[in-house]
Amino acid sequence: MNSVSIVEWNGLKAVKVDGKFADAVVTLHGAHVVSYIPKGGKDLLWISKKCVFTDGKSLRGGVPVIWPWFGSAGKPSHGLARLTDWTLTGSMLCDCGSVRLDFSFTPVQPEWKFLSAKLSVTIGKKLKLELTSLNSGTKDYSLTQAFHTYFAVSDVSKVRVTGLEDAEYLDRVAGDTKRQSGAITFDSETDRCYISTADAVIDDPGFGRRIRIAKSNSGSTVVWNPWIEKARKMADFGDEEYPEMLCVETACAFDQAVTLKPGVPYTMTSVISAE
Ligand code: BG6
Helix, strand or coil, rough: CEEEEEECCCCCEEEECCCCCCCEEEECCCCCCEEECCCCCCCCCEEECCCCCCCCCCECECCEEEECCCCCCCCCCCCCCCCCCCEEEEEECCCCEEEEEEECCCCCCHCCCEEEEEHHHHHHHHEEEEEEEEEECCCEECCCCCEECCEEECCCHEEEECCCCCCCEEECCCCEEEECCCCCCCCCCCCEECCCCCCEEEEEECCEEEEEEECCCEEEEEECHHHHHHEEECCCCCCCCHHHHHEEEEECCHHHEECCCCCCCCCEEEEEECC
16 A cells, blocks of 8 residues: 655656655655645645656755745855655654655755754655654754745636734845735735744635645745746746745744754754645
């Protein structure tokens, strides 16, 4: 009933799970969940038809792991973890019917070697992602990170995101700070970092589903859709694809950075489910 196999997926080595509750594919490149399909349902994740599958490049879709920095806090943008292979350290079939995959990553760059990460991906009725960071250096490190999850939606202009009502956010398109009023709807480029620890829900009447994103140890939720002009500028994103996707990212970004103390692990968790 549950099977775990190593496969080649678009030229990348990947772990394929045919589970009791869901099927999933996770590439070693970036420990990147590229597909999560609850049994009898549709994929919760989106991936671009223009996605490039090469070492040194992030995949445009699925769940890029943004670590150990978010955005342009350092170079390259959105960190090192999404660009190269992680090590698969274990897989476990739980009695409950879920499958857990464990990955680890240590940057090869000498200046970042004091940091390491472990990612556990549990594929069950829900998709659970647990990212543990460890600082083996001698000084505090200001960690920013995200599960940059690309969700598949029927039409972004018809979905609503709830759970962030009244939250303050950094509007990265307008370059100012605002407070959310009511549910989030989409009619133009959206790039916002909400200060929130709450669950967010994507309400998608077109697909007849609600995707819940629950989380812990994450002080920010990034909501992103590039819309028309920005999509056109991205080589790995189809010009007509922006209505099909929406990123709702479990994050510790900007002022919600975490102080990673030497020897003290920090685990950020995201639990994704369709209702
Ligand atoms: C989002 C950022 O998290 O990621 C956006 O808020 C950015 O500003 C987007 O454009 C995509 O980033 P990238 O590096 O994957 O093209």
